[in-house]
Amino acid sequence: MPVKPLTLAAVGCGSRVRTYTKYAALLPDRYQVVAAADPNPARLRLMEALVPAGSLRTFASDRDLFAAGKLADILMIGTQDAYHVQPCIAAMRLGYDVLLEKPIATNFAEVRALELEARRLGRRVMICHVLRYTPFYTTVKSLLESGAIGTIATINAVEGVAPFHQAHSFVRGHWGVVEKSSPMIIAKCCHDLDIISWLADSSCTHVSSFGSLSYFNAANAPAGAPARCTDGCPVAANCFYDAHRYLGDQRHWLQWVFDGGVEADDESVRQWLRTSPWGRCVYHCDNTAVDRQTVNLTFANHITANLTMTAFDSGRSLEIRGTEGVLLGGEAVKRLSGHDIAITRHRDGKTEYHDIKIEEGEFVGHGGGDFGLMNALDHEWQKPNSADMRSSLERSVESHAMGFAAEEARLNGGVVDLTEYRQRG
Ligand SMILES: NC(=O)c1ccc[n+]([C@@H]2O[C@H](COP(=O)([O-])OP(=O)(O)OC[C@H]3O[C@@H](n4cnc5c(N)ncnc54)[C@H](O)[C@@H]3O)[C@@H](O)[C@H]2O)c1
Known part of the structure; x- marks a missing residue:
């Protein structure tokens, strides 16, 4: 008898969740991605494009998705690091098992708290240590x-x-x-x-x-380097980290931070570099x-x-x-x-x-x-x-x-x- 596919829902439809969704979609007898939440509507559209037409319920936030009850066997959580614990605990309380992106949490006390809650509820949590x-x-x-x-x-x-x-x-x-x-x-x-x-x-x-x-850091900044590479840096031509490389040999990085950036025309990427964190001089950041x-x-x-x-x-x-x-x-x-x-x-x-x-x-x-x-x-x-x-x-x-x-x-x-x-x- 064929085994029923595992159903998956997703919170945070960034590059990680979309990668897992793409692979899940290649194995339709084993997985079905049925719901996704993200405040960015463009990312929900990207998710829809990965699964059979009409098969994905979409939500504007994790809270909206949770309000709809338990929609799948497993919830994939791919929000940024500081927002893993909260949706994971909420999901487990709703009855979900969870596929959680690393890191589990941003400090060890929260890691332990999540582990204790998973144990108390008897939930299965797998961490994406790929x-x-x-x-x-x-x-x-x-x-x-x-x-x-x-x-x-x-x-x-x-x-x-x-x-x-x-x-x-x-x-x-x-x-x-x-x-x-x-x-x-x-x-x-x-x-x-x-x-x-x-x-x-x-x-x-x-x-x-x-x-x-x-x-x-600033101590290593070349003389005259401005805050942004797009502000007319005098050493741009010889700087390994010049942000203009995103227009050329480093363009592939855009797929993870600028939706549509890989295919975008050069002027759109230049415009993006003028305002996005990725246009900043690496010696003048808040890192x-x-x-x-x-x-x-x-x-x-x-x-x-x-x-x-x-x-x-x-x-x-x-x-x-x-x-x-x-x-x-x-x-x-x-x-x-x-x-x-x-x-x-x-x-x-x-x-x-x-x-x-x-x-x-x-x-x-x-x-x-x-x-x-x-x-x-x-x-x-x-x-x-x-x-x-x-x-x-x-x-x-x-x-x-x-x-x-x-x-x-x-x-x-x-x-x-x-x-x-x-x-x-
Ligand atoms: N396993 C690995 O090898 C690996 C590799 C890279 C990153 N990561 C981890 O994966 C996680 C995600 O990384 P990413 O690059 O995909 O991030 P990303 O920033 O591209 O995506 C995060 C998404 O979460 C959405 N989001 C924010 N608040 C939300 C909410 N309340 N409800 C629903 N969605 C919400 C954002 O709009 C965004 O689309 C990070 O924690 C990162 O450290 C893991």
């Missing part, structure tokens, strides 16, 4: 589980945000001002900490961290997010780990050392060897390579993780114990604790005892 569903990290995990490098001793991870991406998202963009969103180590790196937590497969016990915002941070972690099973987040490299890299060998994976090894993963055995020094295939075109978002998450969602929903979902709330609370504790350690110095921190939260 990297757990990528072919790359899934392969790394299974190689480690197969004993390819013996017992893991150390994990070193690098998250190279990339200079223009840093400027777009964490200087000019949504996550530049930590006080209005979440700390960099959560906003960008909750994924990386979550992967470290998954690979270490143990409870983190202590965290320390260093980092700062040392480059994207507070760090452009470098390192986090040290130790786990109950004695694995030690380090994560370096930097604006000044591109892509994620992993080095995992074990009692039987070394696994190198990601961007750095790819640049040097052309392969995604290299495993070198201590025993004979031999190296074997593994390459990851991601389907071209539609499926590459976040290394295949966006599609991977949607492709796994209905299977995950069948697991009897919701905590066993690969990206369950329970597992994500653990990696969020690591991240928020790292931020506390960065700001206050010293080492945070995670056992004590979790209880405090």
Whole structure:
């Protein structure tokens, strides 16, 4: 007998929810997106275009959608960071299970409050830690589980945000001002900490961290640079961060912040740059997010780990050392060897390579993780114990604790005892 498709509703129809909706629409036997809420009518129109004509009920806000009762099995929440907890708790109280964008919340106390409420109500919440569903990290995990490098001793991870991406998202963009969103180590790196937590497969016990915002500030502004690139900057022609690049080789970024911007004519983009945050000089913004941070972690099973987040490299890299060998994976090894993963055995020094295939075109978002998450969602929903979902709330609370504790350690110095921190939260 065919299984009934899972029905999905959405709150916040930005780029994330539309990506999941696009993939859900490719799997109509398994998912139906039936309702969507967003105060921006143009975004609701974009959602309508993704699903069969006439099949989507639309609402001007989460509150209006909630007022209509429970409309679907799962509510996808893709509002901005500071507005995750409130709609998630309201949805759970209405009876929804939830697919919640990361971060769970902008501070750990709210993460804990949400977890307690989910437990009290018996709701299933999955967090969009999409990297757990990528072919790359899934392969790394299974190689480690197969004993390819013996017992893991150390994990070193690098998250190279990339200079223009840093400027777009964490200087000019949504996550530049930590006080209005979440700390960099959560906003960008909750994924990386979550992967470290998954690979270490143990409870983190202590965290320390260093980092700062040392480059994207007024001290590094070229002489005479005005507040906006569009105000006649004398160094625009040689500036890597010149906003006019949105008219050329960096135009693809517009798809996430300027609806229709990729297809718009140049004059419309110029006009947008004159007033939007993305037209500002990167050295003259109100940003507070760090452009470098390192986090040290130790786990109950004695694995030690380090994560370096930097604006000044591109892509994620992993080095995992074990009692039987070394696994190198990601961007750095790819640049040097052309392969995604290299495993070198201590025993004979031999190296074997593994390459990851991601389907071209539609499926590459976040290394295949966006599609991977949607492709796994209905299977995950069948697991009897919701905590066993690969990206369950329970597992994500653990990696969020690591991240928020790292931020506390960065700001206050010293080492945070995670056992004590979790209880405090
Ligand atoms: N999982 C990932 O890899 C990943 C990647 C990028 C971003 N994110 C996270 O996803 C979230 C969404 O990011 P985005 O880039 O899609 O954001 P976005 O700003 O493009 O979209 C958010 C949408 O929420 C709408 N909204 C605001 N208030 C609302 C309300 N009361 N009711 C309904 N809708 C409302 C806005 O109008 C907007 O369309 C963020 O928290 C972000 O940190 C996750």
